[in-house]
Amino acid sequence: MSSNPQKPTMADVAREAGVAIGTVSRVVNGEAVGEVYQKKVTETIERLGYKYNNMGRVLRTNQTNTIAMIIPNTLNPYFAMLVHHINAALEKRNYKMMLCFTEYDRQREWDMIQMVRQKRADGIIALTYHPDLNMPTDIPVVSIDRFFSVSIPCVAADNFGGGRMAAHKLKELGCQKVAHMRIISTLINEPSKRKDGFISGCMECDMDYECMLLHDGEAYAKFEEFIRANIHEGRFAFDGLFIGTDSLAWRIVQILRKLHIRVPQDVQVIGFDGLRMFGDQEYIVSSIVQPIEDIAEVCVETVLSKDRSVVHSLTTLPVHYAKGPTTRDIAKEDPHASMA
Amino acid sequence: MSSNPQKPTMADVAREAGVAIGTVSRVVNGEAVGEVYQKKVTETIERLGYKYNNMGRVLRTNQTNTIAMIIPNTLNPYFAMLVHHINAALEKRNYKMMLCFTEYDRQREWDMIQMVRQKRADGIIALTYHPDLNMPTDIPVVSIDRFFSVSIPCVAADNFGGGRMAAHKLKELGCQKVAHMRIISTLINEPSKRKDGFISGCMECDMDYECMLLHDGEAYAKFEEFIRANIHEGRFAFDGLFIGTDSLAWRIVQILRKLHIRVPQDVQVIGFDGLRMFGDQEYIVSSIVQPIEDIAEVCVETVLSKDRSVVHSLTTLPVHYAKGPTTRDIAKEDPHASMA
DNA sequence: GTTCATCCATGAAACGATTCATGACTATGC
DNA sequence: GCATAGTCATGAATCGTTTCATGGATGAAC
Numbered sequence A, B: 001m002s003s004n005p006q007k008p009t010m011a012d013v014a015r016e017a018g019v020a021i022g023t024v025s026r027v028v029n030g031e032a033v034g035e036v037y038q039k040k041v042t043e044t045i046e047r048l049g050y051k052y053n054n055m056g057r058v059l060r061t062n063q064t065n066t067i068a069m070i071i072p073n074t075l076n077p078y079f080a081m082l083v084h085h086i087n088a089a090l091e092k093r094n095y096k097m098m099l100c101f102t103e104y105d106r107q108r109e110w111d112m113i114q115m116v117r118q119k120r121a122d123g124i125i126a127l128t129y130h131p132d133l134n135m136p137t138d139i140p141v142v143s144i145d146r147f148f149s150v151s152i153p154c155v156a157a158d159n160f161g162g163g164r165m166a167a168h169k170l171k172e173l174g175c176q177k178v179a180h181m182r183i184i185s186t187l188i189n190e191p192s193k194r195k196d197g198f199i200s201g202c203m204e205c206d207m208d209y210e211c212m213l214l215h216d217g218e219a220y221a222k223f224e225e226f227i228r229a230n231i232h233e234g235r236f237a238f239d240g241l242f243i244g245t246d247s248l249a250w251r252i253v254q255i256l257r258k259l260h261i262r263v264p265q266d267v268q269v270i271g272f273d274g275l276r277m278f279g280d281q282e283y284i285v286s287s288i289v290q291p292i293e294d295i296a297e298v299c300v301e302t303v304l305s306k307d308r309s310v311v312h313s314l315t316t317l318p319v320h321y322a323k324g325p326t327t328r329d330i331a332k333e334d335p336h337a338s339m340a
Numbered sequence C: 001g002t003t004c005a006t007c008c009a010t011g012a013a014a015c016g017a018t019t020c021a022t023g024a025c026t027a028t029g030c
Numbered sequence D: 001g002c003a004t005a006g007t008c009a010t011g012a013a014t015c016g017t018t019t020c021a022t023g024g025a026t027g028a029a030c
Helices: A010-017 A021-028 A035-048 A053-062 A077-092 A107-118 A157-172 A191-204 A219-229 A246-258 A292-304 B010-017 B021-028 B035-048 B054-061 B077-092 B106-120 B159-172 B190-205 B217-227 B245-256 B292-304
Strands: A066-071 A096-101 A123-126 A141-144 A152-158 A175-184 A207-214 A242-243 A267-272 A287-289 A313-316 A318-322 B064-069 B098-103 B125-126 B141-144 B154-157 B178-183 B208-214 B240-243 B268-273 B287-288 B314-317 B320-322
Touching: A010 A021, A021 A035, A021 B292, A053 B054, A053 B159, A066 A077, A066 A107, A066 A292, A077 A096, A077 A292, A077 B098, A096 A107, A096 B077, A096 B098, A107 A287, A107 B054, A123 A292, A141 A292, A152 A157, A152 A191, A152 A292, A157 A175, A157 A191, A157 A242, A157 A267, A157 A287, A175 A191, A175 A219, A175 A246, A191 A219, A191 A292, A191 A313, A207 A219, A219 A246, A242 B098, A246 B320, A267 A318, A292 A313, A313 B159, B010 B021, B021 B035, B021 B098, B064 B077, B064 B106, B064 B292, B077 B098, B077 B292, B106 B125, B125 B292, B141 B292, B154 B159, B154 B190, B154 B292, B159 B178, B159 B190, B159 B268, B159 B320, B178 B190, B178 B217, B178 B245, B178 B287, B190 B208, B208 B217, B217 B245, B240 B245, B245 B268
Parallel strands: A066 A096, A066 A123, A123 A141, A141 A152, A152 A313, A175 A207, A175 A242, A242 A267, A267 A287, B064 B098, B064 B125, B125 B141, B141 B154, B154 B314, B178 B208, B178 B240, B240 B268, B268 B287
Antiparallel strands: A287 A318, B287 B320
């Protein structure tokens, strides 16, 4: 018995089972087949250890059942969670995710889009940052957090509402003089609206506010400088801060702590995103929480939707507030608490 | 000018340029072609907006230039960093990464491996947990942290050395009575050696030690119970803890803090992995740091190596110790520090 | 017994690339 | 001018699947 050393193909199975190649195809795809044939083919597949080769199928059907997800990286927990939920949503629909990391690099963002053109994926879910990148319109694309044009659907949290919510929350916590800090790029995207919402909220609540929007690079140094400049006789001039992202908020808390400003006793700090330790533990700071799971669901639903006419060009999903460890009154429950 | 609505293929380019299809192929692949042909083809490609279809190529060459990475998820920063560096190492070699999340689920682990059989990837880098999973040997596979057999190369940090290092470090920090806690599965993998190394180290340092290895499920409750049971008159019976992973260490620190045991004043805590906030900020706890970048590099090098005879069946890479915020003497620098 | 409809297996063609045996052409040497 | 070697474009065959026009077999209706 000289077994073929090559991996068996459908033709091999067909020959061995004494049926036509089309019949094998239908068995493999679970289509209706006569009982006798069904059995013969199934047995032969088993015997030869046949595994279907996906490339043949893709070439023929022009369907990869794969969606490309374009994202800077996965080190930021916000991205990691997004990837997590999008993968889950795709898996539910029997799709695969092809992950493309851009590291905020324009060339890579472009390359990744080209890849889809090479028929490696059926559609794109993209979280991109480069200002002058234009998206292809001949392929299903969904953009997260960034609006390109009405022809490219965009999904985002309710950033304006979140900013507004932060202002109201700070008021509720007793703040009178607040500030907003965020790192921006030249790009205007949906998260830019956090500031607008915050300003609206502050005006509604009749709070003094100040905004610091800095470009990456010297941002951290400048923020620290700003904070130092506003400490007079050991007291911080602001009693509430709304920070554009949790990741920045966490860094700001480090700076405040270093300067002996207590959070939350001396100043309330609210971030944005809703990051938690290990994705399921404590929130790392108090935060306006993005509904990442819903965002993922809508993205997938949209990119897979055959009927492009029913697709909204901008979907915004509701956020909510969550307390982080910074807002627990530790001092009361543990007077000797040391920093962990 | 009636342009073809279909995406142009190589045949279209060949016809339009008045050359043979093979010539187009060689131009696309950057092989030597006569200058005149070169120019004609390049121009036509440009004019038609031709993008090569990867599937045709894959089908013919049987090479996907893609490596599948099988991993539980990306929410744990350890996994996220691994994914990050493996992707970078693959990209350097012009390979793509296909990410497969298993969520610790055996069925998924198996499915993912089947996928590669379907010729979606040229090889596998796998971090799996299910005890009775056996790896295919007809495909290049590299396993992380888990040794299957001599025929399947395994890459891991020096877990034994790391455990030993933790013991010595605790001694150095003045500890006398220490404990080791880790969550285990029925699976015996490389990280299991952390305990062995720790015990060796404790014996070398002449320290009292105790080990708690618990199965997932009630582990957290049991650990807390253990800690409570060892607090007498406000003092914790142990002055040093070596925890199996940073993620558990972080949770243990939360428990200790809740019970008014100060870290590091009352007890030193050392974890394993070297997790940092956002991948590049502070270590979340003091830790034995895994050389993730090197691990990634070796994995990629190994899985791509054509000559399987030169690969080692087990590669262990050196670890190092890093201080987390827990080991800074906060009390001295900020007597009023509140927990953040 | 004949006709018709139904069901379903058949197998060639197609998907879009690469590969390679072939032969056309040029250049060189004598 | 002829023989030889070298270069390089050609295009048919191939990879492994799906698809679909074809027709054989079966059963129902009369």
